[in-house]
Amino acid sequence: MATRPGRAVSGGRAGVGEVSRRAALGGLGAAAVAYAVFGPRGARDVPPARVVIDYWEKWTGQEGRAMQSIVDEFNATQDRIFVRYFSMSTIEQKAMVSIAGGDPPDVLGLWSFATPTFAESAGLLAIDDLDASFGAEIAADFRSRYGDTRWVFEPERYTKPAWDFCRYKGLSWGAVSTCSSMALYYNRGLFREVGLDPDRPPRTIDEMDEAAERLTSFGGDGRVERAGFVHREPGWWDWIWGYFFGGTLLSDDGRRALAGSAENVRGFEWLQSYPERIGRTRLLAFQSGFGNYNSLQQPFLAGQVGMVLHGPFLANVIELFRPDLDYAAVPFPVEASIYDPAAPIALLEADTLCIPRGCKHPREAFEFVAFVQRGEILERLARAHAKPSPLAEVSESFVRTHSNRSIAMHNGLMGSPRAFVKPQTRVWPQYESEFIAGMGAMWDLRVGAGEELRGIEARAQVLLDDAAQRHERRYWGRTLAERRPRAGSGV
Amino acid sequence: MSGLADSIPEPSARRPERNEWRAGLLFISPWLVGFVVFLLLPGAMTLFYSLTEYSVLEPPIFAGFENYAGLFRDPVFWKVLRNTLVYTAITVPVSTVVAIAIACLLNSGVRFSAFWRAVVFLPSLVPLVASAMVWMWIFNGEFGLLNAAIDPVLGVVGAVLGTDLLAPNWLGSPAWIMPSLILMSLWSIGNAVVIYLAALQDVPAALYEAAAIDGVRPLGRFRHVTLPMISPVVLFNVIVGMIAAWQVFAVPYVLLGAAGGPDRAGYFYTTYLYDNAFSYTRMGYASAMAWVQLVVILVLTGLTMLLSKRFVYYRGA
Numbered sequence: 024m025a026t027r028p029g030r031a032v033s034g035g036r037a038g039v040g041e042v043s044r045r046a047a048l049g050g051l052g053a054a055a056v057a058y059a060v061f062g063p064r065g066a067r068d069v070p071p072a073r074v075v076i077d078y079w080e081k082w083t084g085q086e087g088r089a090m091q092s093i094v095d096e097f098n099a100t101q102d103r104i105f106v107r108y109f110s111m112s113t114i115e116q117k118a119m120v121s122i123a124g125g126d127p128p129d130v131l132g133l134w135s136f137a138t139p140t141f142a143e144s145a146g147l148l149a150i151d152d153l154d155a156s157f158g159a160e161i162a163a164d165f166r167s168r169y170g171d172t173r174w175v176f177e178p179e180r181y182t183k184p185a186w187d188f189c190r191y192k193g194l195s196w197g198a199v200s201t202c203s204s205m206a207l208y209y210n211r212g213l214f215r216e217v218g219l220d221p222d223r224p225p226r227t228i229d230e231m232d233e234a235a236e237r238l239t240s241f242g243g244d245g246r247v248e249r250a251g252f253v254h255r256e257p258g259w260w261d262w263i264w265g266y267f268f269g270g271t272l273l274s275d276d277g278r279r280a281l282a283g284s285a286e287n288v289r290g291f292e293w294l295q296s297y298p299e300r301i302g303r304t305r306l307l308a309f310q311s312g313f314g315n316y317n318s319l320q321q322p323f324l325a326g327q328v329g330m331v332l333h334g335p336f337l338a339n340v341i342e343l344f345r346p347d348l349d350y351a352a353v354p355f356p357v358e359a360s361i362y363d364p365a366a367p368i369a370l371l372e373a374d375t376l377c378i379p380r381g382c383k384h385p386r387e388a389f390e391f392v393a394f395v396q397r398g399e400i401l402e403r404l405a406r407a408h409a410k411p412s413p414l415a416e417v418s419e420s421f422v423r424t425h426s427n428r429s430i431a432m433h434n435g436l437m438g439s440p441r442a443f444v445k446p447q448t449r450v451w452p453q454y455e456s457e458f459i460a461g462m463g464a465m466w467d468l469r470v471g472a473g474e475e476l477r478g479i480e481a482r483a484q485v486l487l488d489d490a491a492q493r494h495e496r497r498y499w500g501r502t503l504a505e506r507r508p509r510a511g512s513g514v
Numbered sequence: 515m516s517g518l519a520d521s522i523p524e525p526s527a528r529r530p531e532r533n534e535w536r537a538g539l540l541f542i543s544p545w546l547v548g549f550v551v552f553l554l555l556p557g558a559m560t561l562f563y564s565l566t567e568y569s570v571l572e573p574p575i576f577a578g579f580e581n582y583a584g585l586f587r588d589p590v591f592w593k594v595l596r597n598t599l600v601y602t603a604i605t606v607p608v609s610t611v612v613a614i615a616i617a618c619l620l621n622s623g624v625r626f627s628a629f630w631r632a633v634v635f636l637p638s639l640v641p642l643v644a645s646a647m648v649w650m651w652i653f654n655g656e657f658g659l660l661n662a663a664i665d666p667v668l669g670v671v672g673a674v675l676g677t678d679l680l681a682p683n684w685l686g687s688p689a690w691i692m693p694s695l696i697l698m699s700l701w702s703i704g705n706a707v708v709i710y711l712a713a714l715q716d717v718p719a720a721l722y723e724a725a726a727i728d729g730v731r732p733l734g735r736f737r738h739v740t741l742p743m744i745s746p747v748v749l750f751n752v753i754v755g756m757i758a759a760w761q762v763f764a765v766p767y768v769l770l771g772a773a774g775g776p777d778r779a780g781y782f783y784t785t786y787l788y789d790n791a792f793s794y795t796r797m798g799y800a801s802a803m804a805w806v807q808l809v810v811i812l813v814l815t816g817l818t819m820l821l822s823k824r825f826v827y828y829r830g831a
Contacts, residue, residue, distance in 0.1 A: 044537060116792040123570045140795060144571030307686045312656030452793045456773045463688060463776015482589070493567055497575055 073105040076387045080132035081114045081374075084317075085339060089407030090132075090200075097394050104387045106130075115140075118379065122146045127379035129388035132200065135188040135373040136445040142191040143449050143494075148378045148385065150392070151195035161386045168390075180398075182437045184444065185413030188373040191447065197377035198392050199413045201405055203334040204436035205260070205370040206429070207231075207356065211349040213238055213249075213329045224351065227359040228267065228293060231330070238329035239301065247301060247309035252330045254294045255466060256313060256322055260332065260370065262458040265290035266443060267368055268358045272454070272483075273446035278491065280454070280483035283476045289358070291465055291472035303468050319344040334372070338409040338427035352429035354436060369436040371444050373413065411437050450486040457482050564801035570791075574798065581802035590778070590786060591803070597774075598783040600692060602759040605699045610752055613703045614744075617710035618736070631711070638704035646768035649698050653769075655683035685769060688779035695766060695780060699759075706751045713747035714740065742827040749822045753815055760811055763788065783807060 042050075069075055082090055087110045094108045109128070111117060115137050121127040133141065141147050149155065153162035178186045181199070189197040211221035217237045225231035235251025242248045254264065262272060265287030272282055281287070298306045313327065314320020317340060322328040324345045331337075332355055341348050354367030361368075376395060378388045394400065398414055402421050405412045409426050411433040422431055436442055445451060457479045464470040539546070564581055566574035585591045616634055620627055637645065652659045661681035672679035684694040717740060725735045741748075763784040766774060772789075774781025787807070791800035 047541075113792075119570050119792065119795065141571070144569055144795070146571040304680060304683070307683045308655045308680075310656075311654050311658075311683055311686050450794070452789075456789070459773040460776070460778045460781075463779075467687070467776065497567065497572065 069105050069107075073101070074103060074384055074387050075105045075107060076129035076384045076391060077107050077109060078130040078132070078391065079109050079111055079114055079118065079128040081111065081134075082132070083110050085343075086336075086408050089404055093395065093400055093404060096400075097391060100394075104384075104390060106391055119146070122379050122381060125381050127382050129378065129382045129384045130391055131197075131377045131379050133197070133375050133377055135199070135202075135375050136447075136451065138189060138191050138196050138375065139447050139449050139451070141377070142194070142196045146380050147196045148380060148382075149194040149196055150198065150378060150389065157385055157389070161389075164386055165389065180415060181413050182415050184371045184437055184442055185373065188371075188413075188444070189375050189377075197375040198396050200374045200376050200395060200401070201408050201410045202371065202373035202413045202437065203336065203410050204433045204442065205332055205334050205372075206352040206354055206433065206436060207330055208323060208333045208337055208350055208352045209234075209330040210323065210326065211351055213326065221349075221351070224353045225330075225356045226353075226364075227356050227362050229359055231356040232296075235297075235330065236300075241305075245305065247305050249326065250301065250306070250309065250328050252297070253306070253310060253322070253328050254297060254332075255310060255462070256328055256331055257316055257333065261462040262455060263332075263370060264294050266370070267355060268293070269361045271443070271446075273448060277446075277448050278487060280480045280487055282458075282483060283473070283480035287476055288473045291476060295465055295468060295472055298466060298468055303466070307467070316340065324348065335410045335427050335430065335433045336408060338429075342409075342426055350428075352427075352432055354432070354439075363441070366441040367436055367439050368441045368443070369439060371437065371442050413437075448487065448490075450483075450490045453486050454483045560801040560804050563798050564805050566798045568798040568801070569795040570797045571795065577798065581799045582806070584799060585802060585806060590781075593778050594774075594781050594783045594786040597692070597779070597781060598760060598762070601695065601699075601762060601782065602756060604692075604696050605759050606752060606755045608696065609700055609703050609706065609755060610748065612700055613706040613751070614710055614748070616703070617707050617714055618740075620707070620711055621714040631708070634707050635704035638702050642764040643768050645701060646698075646765045649694075649701070649765075650685070650769055653684035653694050653698075655681070655686055658684065660684065685775065685780075688775070688777040691770065691775050691779040695762075695769075698765060698769075699762075706755065709747055709751060710744065713744040717743040743829070745822075745826040746828055749818070749826050753818055756814060756818070757811055760784075760807065760814075 078094065080087070080090055087108075091108050094106045098105055114131070115133065118127065118131050118133065118141075131147075138147075142149075148157065153165055157165070185199045185202050188199050188202065189195045207224070209221075209224055214221040214224075214234070219234055219237060225234050231252065238249060238251030239247070240249045255261070262282075265272070265282075265284065268286045268290040270281070270284050270286030270290055272280065272287070274281060309327075313322045314325065319325065321340065321344075323331045323333070323337070324341060333352075335352075341350060354369060357368050376392045378385055378392065382388055395404070398418075401414055402412055402418060406421065406425055409430075411430060412421060417434065422434070427433065446454065448454070461470075461475045461479050465472055465475050563574055565576060565578060567577045567580070568574035620631055620634070624630060640648075651657070655661060661684075664681045668679040668681055682690040684690045721739045721743070722735055725739050730738065761784050762782050766780045766782055767785055767788075769775075770780040774785060783803070784807075787800050787803045790796045790803065
């Protein structure tokens, strides 16, 4: 058989300068052996004979380190369980895929507003009914270890909202780890500078407008140099403004969208009064120069904005970048007609620890979650995150040594009868995206608040109806309690 | 009978051929396995899921063509479809023209051409997220480099016209979001430029000499010699660019965040698909969107191929 010089023949022989089949396969084999011998290894610091449980959490930086120290403490007290802490972004998406794929972590750190989505899909184990969720054997094991396990998750231990964060349709789908109450943070130094009393912050919307007006200043060329308040900073709660006028976005039964209510319209008309007064183009240009949240260029830290709606965690950022900043926080002002100092209106959010369906070590996961629920652990975590405690009673040292100077006020908001959480519906991400999209037109004064909100309400109602229909079609009236999963069960 | 016997090779002759076949399969098996596991199988599964109601966490239930019908009723679907069409319709021709122009310049014997080639190609090596962050500041309405360059010009024009002209708030105003994204898409045309450059260098010099002898001017030479000779490469780049434009995701997602900025002006098809799949837990709906996207891309590619019969010249064909 004639071949061209240098061309490999079918038997695997190679010409000059070419790699033979045998050499190629040998090379691949050598690479595989090298990878097996010298390649990456699993964690080597896991003590022998321990059950390793994986804990996925969203915290990084200082917040992540605080949780890691608690994990380390748990591991140090154990001779049976070892917790591995993994910090990650977009945790909800990753959790969803891992649960569906049958390989979830043992403990999941979620945001409280994700509870309806995961609970409705039976993606989590209900932790307040051990026999039903974990099975009789594991429940008996828990009881033998802890006695009556209800001490861990007794409603009386928590503030009502903290207890409710993980509740959905009558069951608890996790336990709260930290919680936040949003408030008005204001720069006391700037208040003094413009002749406002830093010890008498605004309580009503009218007072706030007056303070904002005095804090706002312009440069010689007409550009905004400083704004008293900018609704879109930090821009995390575009949908919230109607609440401070007595509005809400969802009916109590969760079936009706209420975005277009008179209270909400008043709230967003108030929002539009700011670009109207300052000038929409000037305000947009000013706003586009704002720096990142976690930096000295953050507008509240940089003194570009005098007042801001924010969570208690802001205190940690201030401590890190502007420890000299003279600030305080108070309940966010409300419309004068609904002002009640005993019942401030505030948004509450929380981080929760959940046990996903199909996890490999549910009993060990439960043990870790129970450990974190200890009073001193929750307080330590809250202190490190500059947040209020989820517990109904806090120790004297908690407030005294807390890094957030307004922590007592934040704790008070947690107990307010008019505190609220994000609407508890599965379609909330879509509902919220309608606000995010519509906010541009309202903030830019291209459309009136009433017209835009009625449009949002109509679109949200379609989403709610559609979700209800799909739910009915799928479950035929079976309740969540009837279809919730047990530990180790698949889809 | 004898014909059939002639067509069957002798066993001794077939064995090496079979060995070659087996060896070939063995060598491409990693790709084959990857293709089946990561493309063919998921593709088939999305087709199934597109006919179901599937939230990922719950088992899929058959829903027929409900997801496809739902797309037609969904105003956000039409919005992202329109945005993506506009983006594709503008970026593909503009980037093609700009890439060919730059390739021609680099091919014209400019000094330090190797250096300029590297400069043009370099942005393609920058990770998308990193370049999006850089552009975020370039487009900044208050402190952005672009407005710093535009402001003085607008000041002069405004003084002449007797009016106050302001530089655009590129990423804050719905009207300027699409132009910003189109402008930014030109940042990464280095890949196309390199391919055009290779095609230009492959055009026989004799054709230019013949055209010059016939008195054809430079522009005519470009039109009658260069363009036909590089037309297969143009076709390739247009199709690849069109598919990439239809799948644009990372840059608008980083620049504009959730919902594509004000009025969803920068909300694209793939972003909405991703949101449906992972944020709204509507994987069945997202799968239907993916199949519609595939059909649209196939149709557009088919139309382009049909048109190419009139405009593309293959040497030796």
